[in-house]
Amino acid sequence: MENKTVYLNGEYLPLSEAKVSVLDRGFLFGDGVYEVIPSYCGHLFHFQDHLQRLENSLAGIRLSNPHTREQWQQILSPLLDRNVDQYIYLQITRGVASKRDHAFPSDIPATVFAMCSNIVPFVGLNEGVKAISMDDTRWKFCNVKAITLLGNILHRQAAVDQGCAEALLVKNGYLIEGAASNVFAVIDSVLCTPPKGNDILPGITRDVILELARKNDIPYSEDKILFSSLQVASEIWVTSSTREIIPVVELDSKMVADGKPGPVWQVMNSIFQAYKQSLIMSEQTFFEFPCEFPVKAMGKAGIDLDLLVIEIVRRHVPDVKNDAVTTRPSKDGNFVAITVIIEASSKKQLDAIYQDLTDHPSILMAL
Ligand code: PDD
Secondary structure, X not given: OOOOEEEEOOEEEEHHHOOOOOOEHHHHHOOEEEEEEEXXXXXXXXXXXXXXXXXXXXXXXXXXXXXXXHHHHHHHHHHOOOOOOEEEEEEEEOOEOOOOOOOOOOOOOOEEEEXXXXXXXXXXXXXXXXXXXXXXXXXXXXXXXXXXXXXXXXXXXXXXXXXXXXXXXXXXXXXXXXXXXXXXXXXXXXXXEOOOOOOOOOOHHHHHHHHHHHHOOOOEEEOOEEHHHHHHOOEEEEEEXXXXXXXXXXXXXXXXXXXXXOHHHHHHHHHHHHHHHXXXXXXXXXXXXXXXXXXXXXXXXXOOHHHHHHHHHHOOOOOOOXXXXXXXXOOOOOEEEEEEEEEEXXXXXXXXXXXXXXXXXXXXXXX
16 A cells, blocks of 8 residues: 555544544445545646535535635645646545434534545546446435445446446436546537536536637537437547546447547547646746745835835745845936845745735836
8 A cells, every 4th residue: 555645634644544433424424525636736726616516515414614725725735746647535524423323413523534646647538438328326416525425336337347437327318427427428519518406516627628618619508418319429528537538439339429539529638638737837936935036126216115015025924134125226216126035935925925016006016
């Protein structure tokens, strides 16, 4: 077993030492929720959307959120490695009660567990995968990302047993989603996916795809899809955070169109990869933090600009020394440039300093 560092109830410890009680309600009842959040080069992908879904799942099982969004960021960040693509598995259960009882215990802390694993590119990505269809036997709250996954597991295993990568679930004649994925189909040149509701998990990848379709003028619809209409689908895809966008090239032993990943998938997959890259680039800095960094601000001469700049910088870096500040007048003495050398701890901190400096009316320019 890989002995990586994991998070459990406020502590970072080796995986082999992370233990929960057999009375944990996650173990006894599957009484908890989870999230799977990809991280590309240390950047958590659509983190706020994942946290929003987590909040909805917690509300769905009447469990209060043990942490604020800022605290979640602080808890998960140390698990990430900036050099690899990974995903966070985060699980919250209703905690450890003193006895086994179906009804909720009162006043016990939730159990919070998080670990990070490397994303291994999915083998079927470029050639496509086989899938089977099955009657959806799961419960009525599939919009909640509950750890109680027996229904999903049995569907996925049935697919694997038949040499397939996914089971497409069907309810009352309508296509719903995959056992662990959302589903898309291209029908009459329109990219179609079932609407959100209690029947499906509101996938973050699904939402990103729809947003990218909208921005790139790819016709799409979020509407019920009759399973029978898949017979005329030119493409079928399944989507999830860990596998991304996977073309289904064979369904129930019949080829989908010509049995190859289709042109809409080719386009969407490249848009999706470019989008991921653009998010990484927008977060990337060419500094290694902590580092010495010169903050510069310019304004009109005649006011105590140095004191103003120090006051603003100290909001973010409390220990700025007075000798870290240099003041330089412009050639004709009308303007003054203040440089403050700080020990910068993050790009976020630098962005916040820059924002406060540029927001101040006496500061004409900040670098
Ligand atoms: N599952 N529907 C179901 C039932 C899922 O389990 C998943 C993902 C999705 C896709 O959601 P997203 O795009 O946010 O990953 C849809 C994760 C990966 C899992 O259980 O491991």
